[in-house]
Amino acid sequence: MEQLAAETPHTVVERRYSLITLVFFCSGLFVVAALFSTIPLNPVFMTEFHLTAERAALATSICSLCxxxxxxxxxxxxxxxxxxxxxxxGLLLLTVISPVIGFLSNYEAIIVFRGIQGFVAASFAPTALTFITELYPPKKRMTAIGVISAGFLMAGIVGQVYSSMINGMLGWHFVFYIFGLLYLGLAIAFIAVIPRDRVLDVMEKRSVFGAFPVVLSQSFFRKCYFITVLLLLSFVGMYTALENYLRDMYALEASQILLIRSAGMIGMLLTPFGGRLAERFGTFKTLRSGLALAAIGLFSVGVSNSIFMIACMSIVFTAGISITVPSLISLLGQIGGKEKASAMSLYSFFLFVGSTIGPMIAVFLMKTGNYVLTFGMIAALLTFGFLTTFPLAKKAAVRRAES
Structure with missing residues (x-):
C-alpha cells in the first residue's frame, strides 16, 4: 500500500500531463501579465489623477520592484x-488584492496596492519552476518548462493588449476586477488538477534566506545569473527602444507599433520546443544557439531599412530568447542540488533585475540619437552572455562530477 501511495502522484502526472501543463501555463501567463497591465493605463492615470508621466509610470515600476x-x-x-x-x-490573495485596486480613487493608494500585488504575484514563478522540476518525469520536464516559460514571456505583450482592450470597452477599473475573477478560477483549477507535492522532512527544511549566500558564493550560479540578467534586460530594452525608433524614424502610431510589437509573439512559439532541442543537441548548444539568434536579431533590427524586415528580425530576436530561457531554467534545475529552490528564486529575482535596468540602458543609449548604436550595444551584451557559456559549461561539468 505504501508503494502504491508513493507511485500515485506520478501516475496522475502521466495521465493528466497536458491538463497540468495548461493550468501552469495559464496561471503563469495571467499572474505575470498583471505586472505589465498598467503600461497602457499611464495616459488614463495622467488624465484622471492629474499626474506627470513619471508619476504615472510608478504604478508599473513599483509593482516590478516588489x-x-x-x-x-x-x-x-x-x-x-x-x-x-x-x-x-498566492492566487487566492491576488483574487482579493486585484479588485481592490479597481475600487481605489486615490493614486497613492493604487501605488501601495500595486506594490502588494507585485510582491504576492512573485509567489508563482519561482515556486512553479521548482515544482515542475520535481513533478514532471525527465523526458517531459524540458517541454513543460518551455511551455510555461512561453507564458511568462508572452505576458509582457498579453498584459498590455488585455489592459488596452478592457479599458477601451469597460474602463480601467474593470482591468483589475476581471483579474480577480481570473485568479479565483486559476486557484480552483490548481486545487483540482495539480497533484500534491512531497512535504519536506525536518532535516530538509532550510531557513528562508540561509541558502542564498551558498548559491551566490558559487561561480556556476553567478555565471548563470549574469546570463539571466541579460535576458529581460535585452527583451525589455529592445522593445523600449523599438517603440521610440518606430515613432521617430517611421512616424508610426501607437496601434501600428503594437502590431509590430505583437509580431514578436511568433518567435515565442518556439519556447515549448526548447526542451526537445536541448534533449537532441544538448543544453549548452541550445543555450548558445538561443543567445546567438537573439544577438543577431537584435542587431539586425537596428540596421534594417524596412518595417517588414524590422518585424522579421524582432521574431528572430524573440525566438532566440525563447530558446534560451527553458535551457537556462533546466540547467539550474538539473545542477541546482540541495539549493535548487533558492537557485530558482534568485533566478526570478535576477530576471526582473534585468527587466528593471533594461529600459534605463535603452533610454541612456537613445540619448545619442543613434539607434544602430542602441540596438548594437544591447546585442553586444548578449554576445558577452554567449561567451560566458563556455566557462559555465566547465563549471557545470565539475558540479556533475561532484554530485
Whole structure:
C-alpha cells in the first residue's frame, strides 16, 4: 500500500500531463501579465489623477520592484510549507488584492496596492519552476518548462493588449476586477488538477534566506545569473527602444507599433520546443544557439531599412530568447542540488533585475540619437552572455562530477 501511495502522484502526472501543463501555463501567463497591465493605463492615470508621466509610470515600476523582492522569499518558503500550498495561497490573495485596486480613487493608494500585488504575484514563478522540476518525469520536464516559460514571456505583450482592450470597452477599473475573477478560477483549477507535492522532512527544511549566500558564493550560479540578467534586460530594452525608433524614424502610431510589437509573439512559439532541442543537441548548444539568434536579431533590427524586415528580425530576436530561457531554467534545475529552490528564486529575482535596468540602458543609449548604436550595444551584451557559456559549461561539468 505504501508503494502504491508513493507511485500515485506520478501516475496522475502521466495521465493528466497536458491538463497540468495548461493550468501552469495559464496561471503563469495571467499572474505575470498583471505586472505589465498598467503600461497602457499611464495616459488614463495622467488624465484622471492629474499626474506627470513619471508619476504615472510608478504604478508599473513599483509593482516590478516588489515582484523582484518577492521572488527571493516565496521559493524558499515553499521548501518549508509546500509548493502547491504557496502557489494557491498566492492566487487566492491576488483574487482579493486585484479588485481592490479597481475600487481605489486615490493614486497613492493604487501605488501601495500595486506594490502588494507585485510582491504576492512573485509567489508563482519561482515556486512553479521548482515544482515542475520535481513533478514532471525527465523526458517531459524540458517541454513543460518551455511551455510555461512561453507564458511568462508572452505576458509582457498579453498584459498590455488585455489592459488596452478592457479599458477601451469597460474602463480601467474593470482591468483589475476581471483579474480577480481570473485568479479565483486559476486557484480552483490548481486545487483540482495539480497533484500534491512531497512535504519536506525536518532535516530538509532550510531557513528562508540561509541558502542564498551558498548559491551566490558559487561561480556556476553567478555565471548563470549574469546570463539571466541579460535576458529581460535585452527583451525589455529592445522593445523600449523599438517603440521610440518606430515613432521617430517611421512616424508610426501607437496601434501600428503594437502590431509590430505583437509580431514578436511568433518567435515565442518556439519556447515549448526548447526542451526537445536541448534533449537532441544538448543544453549548452541550445543555450548558445538561443543567445546567438537573439544577438543577431537584435542587431539586425537596428540596421534594417524596412518595417517588414524590422518585424522579421524582432521574431528572430524573440525566438532566440525563447530558446534560451527553458535551457537556462533546466540547467539550474538539473545542477541546482540541495539549493535548487533558492537557485530558482534568485533566478526570478535576477530576471526582473534585468527587466528593471533594461529600459534605463535603452533610454541612456537613445540619448545619442543613434539607434544602430542602441540596438548594437544591447546585442553586444548578449554576445558577452554567449561567451560566458563556455566557462559555465566547465563549471557545470565539475558540479556533475561532484554530485
Amino acid at each position: 515582484y523582484a523582492l518577492g521572488t527571493v522569499v516565496f521559493a524558499p518558503l515553499s521548501d518549508r510549507y509546500g509548493r502547491k500550498r504557496v502557489i494557491i495561497l
